[in-house]
Amino acid sequence: MFVLRATMGARLIIQGGACMAETSRGRRQPTLQDLAKVVGLTANTISRALNDRPGVSATTRALIKAEAERLGYVPNVHARSLVLGSRKTIGVIVSNISNPFFSDLVSEVELQAQHAGYTVLLLLSYESAERERDAIDRALRSGLDGLIAAPVQERSTAWTPVIKAGIPLVLVSRELPELGVDFYSTDNDAGIQLTTDAVLARGAKDVVLLDEDMPFSTIRLRTEGFRHSLERHGLTFDPRHNLALIPPARSFRVSQSWHADDAYRVAADLLDRGRRPDAFVVGDDYYALGLYRALRERNIRIPDDVMVMGWGNLPFTRFMEPPLSTLLLPFEEVAHRATRRLLDHIQGTADNQIVTERIVPQLAIRASTTR
Known part of the structure; x- marks a missing residue:
């Protein structure tokens, strides 16, 4: 068994080829097998339903998704990527790149990521809570190594699945203090x-x-x-x-x-x-x-x-x-520091402190x- 650090005091424990997320309080996150036992179906059926693949009736699919939400189950694509190897991809979620702040931020993140050998997946929320949830869901299913985001919603619950999945997360521009992740912004x-x-x-x-x-x-x-x-x-x-x-x-x-x-x-x-x-x-x-x-x-x-x-x-x-x-x-300094911090988390070199930096213009x- 070996332990890999992640944000928020969480850790991913890989044991015998299986991977499960465990919080710093010792409470194990629900797995696909847990969900299968509760619903009384095979893990293969559960996986097909959650990924909207054929072979599962609409009624069964709805039942499985409802139970997954109740249990707080999140498909841990990030954990699978740790087993199979990093995708070397960083996600960025911002509202709209017509906003000069976000366009400059994305450009600087891409530059820093490229120097470190990573590519960037850009997802746009358009200041919509619904679009933000869709972007988060896509990020979770994409096997990203880490995520930089400027949140739309003032509530942190939308980002909880990212934390549960063990994906390193750094916020920029808009802060969610209760989420307990690193934050960088203009002051x-x-x-x-x-x-x-x-x-x-x-x-x-x-x-x-x-x-x-x-x-x-x-x-x-x-x-x-x-x-x-x-x-x-x-x-x-x-x-x-x-x-x-x-x-x-x-x-x-x-x-x-x-x-x-x-x-x-x-x-x-x-x-x-x-x-x-x-x-x-x-x-x-x-x-x-x-x-x-x-x-x-x-x-x-x-x-x-x-x-x-x-x-x-x-x-x-x-x-x-x-x-x-x-x-x-x-703009550039915020992006540079946020990207460097995220890469430190991904590479396991970040300290245990939650960093909050507001840079005076x-x-x-x-x-x-x-x-």
């Missing part, structure tokens, strides 16, 4: 305080945060950091006065530029209701594109009448008129905040 709290402090230091007294209305930890941290910055400067934070929230995108399959359209509509409505702050900080450079248009149409000058501070340092920001002050996000001050 959203520190980042928004940098951008807000910058406009306040340049004389702003009335600042609005233009950001998306979504229940993500990243957005929640930005809102909290924005409030902290205002209060440190002796200003009152009132969500009704200091927040302009963009409704969730109607479709996450479209180009990220859709966010500029939505930001334009929210900013135009705010300005037309007579709200005229002397600075905007935004949660995405695309939002600044829409905001610029709304301000221009109303003859509101940047930065003379209102300062605008972006988020992301996307390539087009240098060519906006005036060039947009923004935040340089450490840097400002790029340009003409949109220079008076």
Whole structure:
């Protein structure tokens, strides 16, 4: 018998050619044989039903799948790959690669993985809980060596099967603390305080945060950091006065530029209701594109009448008129550290600590905040 380390204090024990997952508390995960005994059918029939292969009636298939879910059985493809040999494949689950953060992250993960001799399987969730579950299921059935993911759901239960299967998991961008896995991200709290402090230091007294209305930890941290910055400067934070929230995108399959359209509509409505702050900080450079248009149409000058501070340092920001002050996000560094950590887990060289790292971004001050 020999023991292989995995995440969350779990271990995979291979004994006599059989492989079973055992948690650090000693509670064995249900196996295919356990499920066969409960249902009273052969393991071969169980396997055919779970993999939707012919030879099993619809009624029996439904019964087997229901019982598998009740028992918490997960087909341990990862365990089989440990017996048969690594597939040398890393999975990445993100929402949409039209999002510059995720496209840069995937590129850096692929580069790091290639250097280590691994290929990358990309799975997209499109910010949909259902699509995320499908992506997780596919990852489980693909025999991946490890997984890097930016979760959609705030609940960790969707990821429990990955932990049960013994697949090393590293999260990026959005944290699920109760899951107990490594996490790497931009420091959203520190980042928004940098951008807000910058406009306040340049004389702003009335600042609005233009950001998306979504229940993500990243957005929640930005809102909290924005409030902290205002209060440190002796200003009152009132969500009704200091927040302009963009409704969730109607479709996450479209180009990220859709966010500029939505930001334009929210900013135009705010300005037309007579709200005229002397600075905007935004949660995405695309939002600044829409905001610029709304301000221009109303003859509101940047930065003379209102300062605008972006988020992301996307390539087009240098060519906006005036060039947009923004935040340089450490896309590559987040991806590099997350991939290195995942490879350490896969190769058995990671320590037992749960790593949480938030990397502080840097400002790029340009003409949109220079008076």
